[in-house]
Amino acid sequence: MSGQEQRTDRLSVLIEQFDQAREMAEVRLHGLGDEEYLWEPAPGSWSIRRREEAVTPRAYGPGAWVIDKGAPEIPANEYAEVARQVASGMSVAKIAEDWSVSVERVEEVLAFTGEPEPDVVPITTIAWRLGHLHSCFAGQWEWTFGERRQDPHVLVDFTPSAALALERFWETIGRHRASLDTLTEEQLDTVGFSQYPYGSDPDDAYVGTLAAGNLEFIHHMAEIALLRDLWRARGGA
Known part of the structure; x- marks a missing residue:
């Protein structure tokens, strides 16, 4: 400037x-x-x-x-962010609402261990x-x-x-x-x-x-x- x-x-x-x-x-x-x-x-x-x-x-x-626009899903590169949100106090129900997925799907993500497969984009x-x-x-x-x-x-x-x-x-x-x-x-x-x-x-x-x-x-x-x-x-x- x-x-x-x-x-x-x-x-x-x-x-x-x-x-x-x-x-x-x-x-x-x-x-x-x-x-x-x-x-x-x-x-x-x-x-x-x-x-x-x-x-x-x-x-x-x-x-x-x-x-x-495809079906709603939580991509693999967001698994860590979902875990962080829960750790910071966000409810599983709120995360499910944000991603337009079921509570069960969020719980699956939280229970996942290991390295997720890369998303097919x-x-x-x-x-x-x-x-x-x-x-x-x-x-x-x-x-x-x-x-x-x-x-x-x-x-x-x-x-x-x-x-x-x-x-x-x-x-x-x-x-x-x-x-x-x-x-x-x-x-x-x-x-x-x-x-x-x-x-x-x-x-x-x-x-x-x-x-x-x-x-x-x-x-x-x-x-x-x-x-x-x-x-x-x-x-x-």
């Missing part, structure tokens, strides 16, 4: 990180076409699809196009990654700065048009970014400042939720960038 004193408070650091990630993402997403956006790199990929062509049990969306399209990010940011904004009443699953109208998807996505990201400027230190430390229902937001201080949102944005955008590289390498450009 030439000529200015750089702020190092928590909110400024998180906002600067997000701004830089967004700038890089905008560059990497420039010129995205519909065919590349919907390209399935391997059989069984998750994507967005016409409602009547959905192939996953919990695909969701309010319009003609839905985004793939579906390969996803650029459309899926972008749609997933859009859905998360739209839902978390609604349940943090909005009216806190709309189902996050109906907030994003998925589309096969890459240009329209990006236009809508950046509008949502812009609204999120503008709301960050209104935050106070007290709100950063408020547990449950975000009431987003799919995850641990209601149980976390908002500074942690905000940091997790940055991480989600960064890692999905990195995946999208790699998919673009693979598309170009195969002669799709």
Whole structure:
């Protein structure tokens, strides 16, 4: 920050990180076409699809196009976190509710010993990654700065048009970014400042939720960038 004193408070650091990630993402997403956006790199990929062509049990969306979503489960890489939550006092019933699984399934996870088998994670399209990010940011904004009443699953109208998807996505990201400027230190430390229902937001201080949102944005955008590289390498450009 030439000529200015750089702020190092928590909110400024998180906002600067997000701004830089967004700038890089905008560059990497420039010129995205519909065919590349919907390209399935391997059989069984998750994507967005016409409602009547959905192939996953919990695909969701309010319009003609839905985004793939599988059956609820606790992934192997979250077993240790589940154990930590129980040790910190969270009830098995609350964990089961958060993951949309049965109490018995949580108890199985807690009783598991040894090294769990790695999760079989579906390969996803650029459309899926972008749609997933859009859905998360739209839902978390609604349940943090909005009216806190709309189902996050109906907030994003998925589309096969890459240009329209990006236009809508950046509008949502812009609204999120503008709301960050209104935050106070007290709100950063408020547990449950975000009431987003799919995850641990209601149980976390908002500074942690905000940091997790940055991480989600960064890692999905990195995946999208790699998919673009693979598309170009195969002669799709």
